[in-house]
Amino acid sequence: SQTIHQWPATLVQPVGSPLSLECTVEGTSNPNLYWYRQAAGRGLQLLFYSVGIGQISSEVPQNLSASRPQDRQFILSSKKLLLSDSGFYLCAVYHGGANEKLFFGSGTQLSVL
């Protein structure tokens, strides 16, 4: 079965500090990977998605970036956090085809102070 590991679960960072959130997937290969941010009243905002190693599609221009150094590893980063970066970040895995499925990690609650 498939498992998504996302860490840390909570994070408090000062404004201007760097960020690195990691997501790793087990039990599958060549997954489509996603980073979402969930803010109250705004649903899930798609930030980045990736179809393979080194292939990143960016949805929202901002001070965040994403990388996929390995097939089952997806990293969300920032060089300098802003207050507006606070939110709940979710990593997701999608499989298309006949057994179309979307899986989510447990999320990271980021507070930028």
Added chain:
Amino acid sequence: AQSVTQLDSHVSVSEGTPVLLRCNYSSSYSPSLFWYVQHPNKGLQLLLKYTSAATLVKGINGFEAEFKKSETSFHLTKPSAHMSDAAEYFCVVTVFTGGGNKLTFGTGTQLKVEL
């Protein structure tokens, strides 16, 4: 470009009455569509999905949705609301692009069920 619009941010119904949560989408390609539910302090749970088979899709907990291409809609319905249905509901559209499968969520509809 693709987008998803959930027309109501809040819906309130009485227990035992019908539920209608509206979703409209725009897509240049043939989309797949999902409805997800999120209960307070819980993760996202798949209710149902449309993937170009039958236009009327039945999901869990008595929910169903009908894909109407002419109206670009995928509204979620349930004949009789239960208190346990109170949660936030998200409509999702997924379209294959050159960069992979792009999944876009609506902003969500908060369903309140009253006695």
